[in-house]
Structures are given as structure tokens and as C-alpha cells.
Amino acid sequence: MLAIANKDFELFTTLLLGSPNVNEADLNGRTALMYACSFNRPKMVTALVERGANLHQRDVCGKSALAHSCHNISILTYLLELGAEVDSIDRRCRTILMTACEKGNFKAVSVLLDHGANINLIDNDDQSVLDVARKFKRYEIIQQLKINQNSVFGSGNINLTTAVIADDFKLFTVLVSDCDDMDETDLGGQTTLMQACFFNRPKMVAALLKKGANPHIQDNDGRTALMFSFNYTDILVQLLRMKVDVKYKSKDGKTPLMVAFSCENPIAVYCLLAYGTIDISDEGDETSLLESRKQLD
Template sequence: MEPAVERRAISKPHPPVVGRVSHHNIQLNWDFEGQRNGPQEQWIKFSVEEEDPKLHTYGIIYTGYARQHVVEGLEPRTTYRFRLKVTNPAGDSAYSSPICVTTTREPMSGAQLHRAVSMNDLNAVLTILQGKQVMVDTLNKLGFTALMVASQKGYSRLVEILVENGAEVNKKNSSGKDSLMIACFSGHLDIVQYLRSQGASWQSKDLGGCTAMHWAADGGHYDVIQWMIEDGCTVDDKDSGLEWTPLMRLCAMSGKRDVADLLIEAGADVNMKDKDGKTPLMVAALNNHEDLVQLLLEKGADSSVKNEYGKGALEMARSLNRMTVASLIEANKIRERLPTSSEDAESH
């Protein structure tokens, strides 16, 4: 039998300490004695709860072991009510007294700037920026700057105006994406080229370890990826999650054969493995991209490779009833076993 968890009365925690407050975010901090003694299952767990002002009930917005949480997506000049809940390993809980926090006023003309950018209204954007009362990199509720929005929508002249007025080219949103990644995904080659000319970097990575090439592969825009390769962007970086390369992402999503061919010709490894031992061929087979499976086999993908669970691309295709894909892989195996013309000549 496992030893019983010692039950101790848990003391009432202090309310969260308010950190940085903006018009859309509130940072809350806390500490608690004995928080991290021993293995994690013996740690104190924290929950932040927010009050519903209409129902006067609390709902959990964060649970974990951290000592800080940023509440995002809030309304400007609005009061919010929070409390901290602490729970010990035995399941006993205690609540802090609630605290009230009011978000700040939205920066002057911030909303107007984003509205003008979304409508591609060049005159309105210029008027707002020339008034010098608004920060050009003011974020909207989604955490995007005006430059990110213009890069996403393909507003080339507006992108130039924003950069000329001080927009930070390499600024990132809350997920770590910058304007270059957004433009690559959206397929706006002219904006990609302009941002590069203004110092945007191919080496930048988002919070998941993805580069602009990963996002370009997700978008599947041939002309963009072709130019990126010509401009020196690498093609085989792995993200920090599944450890996927851009080619693997392409195999999972659009499955575009012509784009995959570009990546492979630029040096993408068709036998690269992710953290589970999957190769691009396995990913393409799982997602039933028949043309892409054929291309990968033609480019030297090894169908005999197994993942860490002992399964290869053929087994994966069969398990999901991808019969055309399975037949392509089987046919390739047969071709590999046939003697070459030179071997035939030697045998005679």
C-alpha cells in the first residue's frame, strides 16, 4: 500500500500581487511557503480564479505550479476581480481574499490605427501616425502590431508606411511570430522581400521553435519558398515540439508536391526523423498525400525505416486503410528488389 499523504491544515494565502497592467493584460504574482519541497507531486498547486460580474461566481483561468500568470484579452478601462486558490497534495484548498484590478486606457488612437490598417486606409494611417500621439507598434487584442496585420493582409504600401514611421520589423507577438513569418505563411512575396530588405531575420524562431520556413511550408506558396531558398533561408531546421522540419509540416498539411520538390532540391532530408522516429514519408502516408508519397520515394525516402514503436510507412498506411498509398510503397519495395540493368548484364 502507498503511504497516506500527511494531512496538514493549509493556511489562507495572501492575495495575488498585481504586476504590470496594460489596456488588455494584467500580470498577477504570488508566493507561498513550502511551494517546491520534494518531487512535483508533493508541491503546492495554484489556481487563479476570475469573478463573473453578472453571476458573482468564480471560474478558474489558470492552474499550475508557476508563481505568475498574465491574464490576456481584457477590455480597456475595465475592473476585474481575482482570487488565488492553493491546493496541497492531500487535496485541501484555501482561497485568498479577492483583489480588484482595472486595466488602463487604450493608448491614444490605438484602436483607430488598427481600424485604419484593417481597411487599408493609407490616408487615415498617415494622419494618425503624423499626430505623434500613438505608438506605431500598439498591439490589438490578438497581440498583433499594425505591421503584422498589414503583412498578413498583403497591404504592401501600408507595410512600407508603417516601417518608415518606426514600426519594429522584428517585433514578436505573444506566440513569438514576427511579421516576416506572417507574410511567409500568407504568401505575400513582395512584403517578404521588403521586410528582408529592412532587416527581418530568417533565424528568428517563435515559441514553438518554428522558423519563417516552417510557416511558409504551412502556407504552401511556391513562389515565396523559392525566393526564400534563393535568399539563403535554411530548409531543415527542426521545431522544438515534435522536432518537425518544414518538409514534415508540408507532409502533414497541404501535401503540395511541387513545394516539397523545392525543399528537397534545396537539401531537405527525406529521411529525417522527428522525436517519435517518424519520417516525412510516414507523415505523408498518414495524411494520405499520394502524390507526395510518390515523390518522396522517387527522391530516396527509405520505406523500411521504423518509428520508435516499430511501425513503418507501409504499416501506417494499411492501419488507416490508405490502400493507394500502401500500393505505392509496396511497388517501390518490389522495384528496389529487382536487379538493375548493369546487374543483368553482369549475370550474363
């Protein structure tokens, strides 16, 4: 284990070749493979697997090597492609997806979802992955999970959301050309335009708007596409040029300006001000800038 911690590949190789049992575990039930995953040693992980390391072995907490690899996308993907169980649970019935959500690792969550991770499993505390993401305020991951959960539209056929998430513009173009309803919504009331904004797909946003997608539609939480675009200036400007409403409030009382502040994006705040989110001739707007900032503190 010391060779792994010290990243001493020469010593590691010598010890590995002389080891009669590559799956030997310490008092915590952890194997060399688990430590190699935890310490982010992809070359050592590969060497251990080639020597017969068991992907499915558990430590005393019930965690497999995959559960120790959430912080390294290359190792995570490698183990999944070798057949590691994506929905493996530990003694608390927590899944690897829950761990990735807790750590706020958006890329790991994406990889796990791409490999079929089940978002509906519940741990011993009756918590789902969405509950975990909410608990740790992983807002980007919450949105990602909701889109994955709602990505099948009423028709049940392959849809534009699939192409948006995969960032497959070729597939997206084909689907757009055959789409009769650009404003079809998922179970959360979100349109493809909203999802293209959230996943930062400016070319797709432009294509959807050109095709007639309605930027004024609100989802089940009262948010328009504008609310999903504050991290991406190119998309934000596209929507503002469509003269979208910059003063509306979502169901939780948030205005676009408040969301822009919460994203800590001064450019987005500037753009909103430039497009009239504050009207200095309107007495009701005189203090709205200060109030927006105050409500976020």
C-alpha cells in the first residue's frame, strides 16, 4: 500500500510480481485495487486488474473498488467498461451515484448515468440520489438528474433531449428537421430549449430558436429558458435578443436578476441591466437591484 501512496511504480511492480494474492485485504477490508483507485493511480489500477484483481470485492463498509474511484473519471470509466457493477451498494445501501452526488462530481454522475445507474434506489435513511444532491446543494447535479429522470417524452421515442445531453449535433439536426413540436415538454415541464441552455449548447439553442422554439414557456417551477442560461453568456445574449421577459418571477419568487446574482456572474447581471431588468423611471424598480442582492445573502 505504501508504494501506491508514494506513487512508486517501480516498487509497486516488484511487489505485485511477488505477491501470491493480489486480492489480499487489510484490516479495513481494502485491497490494493481499492487503494489504487482512492489514490488516483490509473497505471496501477490497470496492472492490478491484469493480474486478476477482483472488481467486485468489498471492504468492511461494503464498498467496491468502483466506489473508491468517483474522483477519477478515467478509472471510473475503465472499471465500468470491465463490468464493475454500476449500482453496487454499501452496507448503508448507498450507491456509487449517491457518493458522486455527495462529492459534487458532475462528470462522475454523467458517466454513471451513461452506464445505466439507477436514480430511483433508496438508502437506509430513505434518501434517493436527488435527496443527496439537494442535501449538499449540488444544484447543477440536481438539474442533471431531473433531466435524466424526465428525458423520455410521451411518445417514448428517441428525442431531442438525448442528442442535447450527448452533445451530438449531427443527431440533433436530424431530429430537429423531423420534429413537429419544438415546444414539447418532459415530465418536469422542461422544453428542449431549456435543456440546451442548461447543458451549454449554443449552436443547438440557435437552431431551436430559428425553428420556432418558444423561449417564453415556463416549466413546472415557473422557470423559462432564461433561468437556465446564466452561466453561458453566448446563450444568454441570444435569448435577450429575442426580447424575453427579464422581470418575471419563478414559483419560488426568484427573478432572473436574482438567479444571475446567485450564479455570481457579473456579465449576466450587466446583460440583464442592459436589457431593462431595472427601469429607473419605475418607482417599483428603484430598489429591486438591492433587494435582489439582499435576498441572496
